[in-house]
Amino acid sequence: MIKPLLARLQQKHRTIKYPKAEPVLPEKFCGRPVVDASKCTADCKLCINVCPVNAIQKKNSAITIDLGKCLFCSQCAQNCPSGAISFTREYRLAARKRDDLILSDKENKLVRVLDEKAKSLFGRSLKLRQVSAGGCNACEADTNVLGTVVFDLGRFGIQFVASPRHADGILVTGPVPENMRLALEKTYEAVPDPKIVIAVGACAISGGIYEGHTQVNNGADRIIPVDLYIPGCPPHPMTILDGLIRLLGKIE
Amino acid sequence: MQVSNAISLYNCQSADVKQIPVVVINKFRDSIIEAVESGNRIVSFFAAPAGAGVFVIYAVLADDNSGKLYALSSRVSDSYPSLTPDCTQAHLFEREIAEQWGIKPVNHPWLKPVRFHSSYMKNQDAWNRNTKEQILPSVMDFYKVEGEEIHEVAVGPVHAGIIEPGHFRFQCHGENVLNLEISLGYQHRGVEQALIGGPNKKTLYYMQTLAGDTTIGHTTAYSHLIESFSGSKVSLRAQSLRGIALELERLANHTGDLGALAGDIGYLPTSSFCGRIRGDFLNLTALMCGNRFGRGLVCPGGVGFDISDKNSETLAEKLMGYKKDVEVAVELLWNTPSVLARFEETGIVQPQTCKELGLVGVAARACGVEIDCRYNFPAGIYSFMQIPVSVWNTGDVFARAYVRWLEIQRSIAFILDQIKTSQPGQIKTDCKTAAAGKFCVSLVEGWRGExxxxxxxxxxxxxxxxxxxxxxxxxWTGLAMALRDQQISDFPLCNKSFNLSYCGHDL
Known part of the structure; x- marks a missing residue:
């Protein structure tokens, strides 16, 4: 009996101070990209050519980056001769609408909180069912990690449950392979109304690197309505956590 | 032992495709069956179209003792005599070939789809299915046991935790499992087909997400191939950083697995500690490249990021701290009788079964089979630095847990040694275009295995x-065998002790 207690002492208290303090992110972390159109030269297409997922578009020298497709590989920034694209350390990336993920050189839109009725229903207790639909186990792992003592998701009233019947919504990862379509539809149907859907990762938002494969459905919102998009490949756990608790109105 | 009718290759050595012997199917069969009987393993077995309804089937065998690989091929059209009745290791490969190209292995005892997709060839289907009919996953004839008091349990595709999808079908007598059949394919994204015609700007990103928890393993295997095809020399510095990243990946996953095993038997201290320490190891990978899974770290020609002296000091310092944490957390398992009672003699795989099925990695080493690509087929940094092979011989959940623990200790020692000895150097060279008409095999010991x-x-x-x-x-078949004659309530524990990839299987 004494050994587990000693071990407990040795392991210390590990829950992060967030949201009271800013989270600690890796030095080389790639967060929200920013575009400085003034530095972009008219006929250069290097960033568009290197992007593995065609996330970058250029219309009359205005560059847009689709965060719903972006893998945050930073190839565009590394290959830009004039430094027009750079990646910041901004980890707050989630959005309520698919269009809000299309980034130009305008301001950073943060997640809007649920409407009053939904907030009163889910704000203090949100039970989620996770459906991995073609996810590579990276988005799954960094969702799972929110349950560890470090993030302690339970303190925000959010919990992952073992049945859709017990859930208020589902969290989808992966590009939704054709072989998972029916399972996703059935899981969605099994969640009692009203319900919410959260798409985590580039694959679940747009199909990611698998977009256009005949074997996949290019993301969750082709099958079921999505209420929250959390970009990344995979998103950092802080990006997921920020999206979830901002949706519930737990941080301003 | 040398394989007849085959060309001998080393890991990552490319050869002209023309050099690979093409033999008639009976000779091809005999060579493989004989080689496997004498101890070689089938590491790859696949078909490729060769025009006008003809296919080349390639087999690659590994001789673990000599570190040599053997490749041979044959030509077939729509069918050939199956190897499986005489060589169990071929069973899933043959099903895969049948599903992909519609080539029937005649007399295959278990010919069922693997991933539930339509044939790559429009008018050639191994099951003569109607092309207009939608193929649904797990819609097939499952093995059934009949009799009084026999019941069937079906689990999945969607599981009760945050896990990838797959379907498990148990035939039970009371609590006792008589047979488990595993049906996958839900994660099939069509990766192999998308790679044809590459490499291109997407290729590396497919490799990163083949199995996202094995990003370093798969990107390293791919990079070795490209470097072999283009004759590129990778600096020692880059090889060292790749080695550190591969071992960090092993540390994170092994630690997570030990925590999950503890969780599955309700031993919460280790479950809670290891869940956190796993994240600490992932953060060390993020220290190297900014991403917890090592995205963008390994690329053809070297690595995408160098590590500064300051950061490598931080890495060593933190790793020493986590070493202490993980020791304390894991030692609790071995000192708690209620833990050992659940781990020991649960989910036993016999060494004979392991060899017949050609199991690899932790699962094989837990049966006392000494195979590890880092030792048997060293490439990259492992050509210069060896890691002892960790084995245990009881074949049960305990063995699979204990091998992980041995490997955790050895990976930490390896990384600390690399940090101490790694010299600054160039981190990346440009790879020229791959040479034409080449064939190359690349083996890497990922955290799950080969x-x-x-x-x-x-x-x-x-x-x-x-x-x-x-x-x-x-x-996966090893897991099915481990469940034979076990209580169905031990399935989660057995499953976790293998912790296999669904997307890595389904591709």
């Missing part, structure tokens, strides 16, 4: 075939 990539290039140096074999492909 990752095998085989590529064939066409006359332009583009991939005409790219075959990926994740360790999970070999090992």
């Amino acid at each position: 990752i095998c990539h085989v590529a064939v290039t066409d006359s332009d140096g583009s991939f005409s075939s790219y075959k990926i074999t994740d360790p999970s492909f070999h090992n």
